[in-house]
Amino acid sequence: MQGSAVRETLADAGGFRSAQDIYARLRADGQSVGLTTVYRHLQALADQGRADIVRNAEGEVTYRMCGEAATSHHHHHLVCRACGRAEEIEGPAVERWARTMAEKFGYTEVEHTVEVFGTCAACTAARA
């Protein structure tokens, strides 16, 4: 099953990666997989809540394995735009703020997307 290969690669990558990225890594690793399959497994992981999704600035969808703690627990990310590495962050104040604003303007079924992008210490240093 290619599923495990996809999962392993995504886990090994350790950060947010696009389907294309994972596909490239698998191929580079000599593995024989189809792009379609990669997309399907990534989707599945996301559906099951085993992977988090973040859409990058270019509009690409990126995935990252998330620990069971994070699973089904509302949180946001601080993502390195250079290497994809990410920290899980929380902000009760933000949640409250979003809800308050929505109420104030009479909006219902509120949802929000909050992503913080930056360059991690390692990547900043590597930029010598």
Added chain:
Amino acid sequence: MQGSAVRETLADAGGFRSAQDIYARLRADGQSVGLTTVYRHLQALADQGRADIVRNAEGEVTYRMCGEAATSHHHHHLVCRACGRAEEIEGPAVERWARTMAEKFGYTEVEHTVEVFGTCAACTAARA
């Protein structure tokens, strides 16, 4: 110049709209424009800071005219996912939180995207 037509339509729409959307409205209005032109003008408006950009859940880029007050002033949006209408909102606490988190993890060149989606009062009501 088709530019004014695009600007007017976007302004009239009063909310966040995709290029395709604006194009459709113009055509429906009997106007003769090319999709390419719509994209180009929308891009230009965004570049000049005369329009705000929000990428919706489907990954489509949507634009909305923004007042001069909003121009070049950092703010976020509370967007109605049904009709595109939006309110400009601010959250000093959120800005601070993002910066703090980034510092805490050693990330530099911090940026963030914060969008709040909901269903506005009118659309909620219309759902009778």
Added chain:
DNA sequence: GTATTTGCAAATCGTTTGCGGCTTG
């Protein structure tokens, strides 16, 4: 042998670009 997984090729879809034609000053 029936259900599931796989992957190639083709189709979608939003968006961008090449480029010749038209407009304007």
Added chain:
DNA sequence: CAAGCCGCAAACGATTTGCAAATAC
């Protein structure tokens, strides 16, 4: 005539789907 605007047609890049072959149970 030169500079800028237009828009058709083609190119693009990410993602999805049809479908038949390969595999699993």
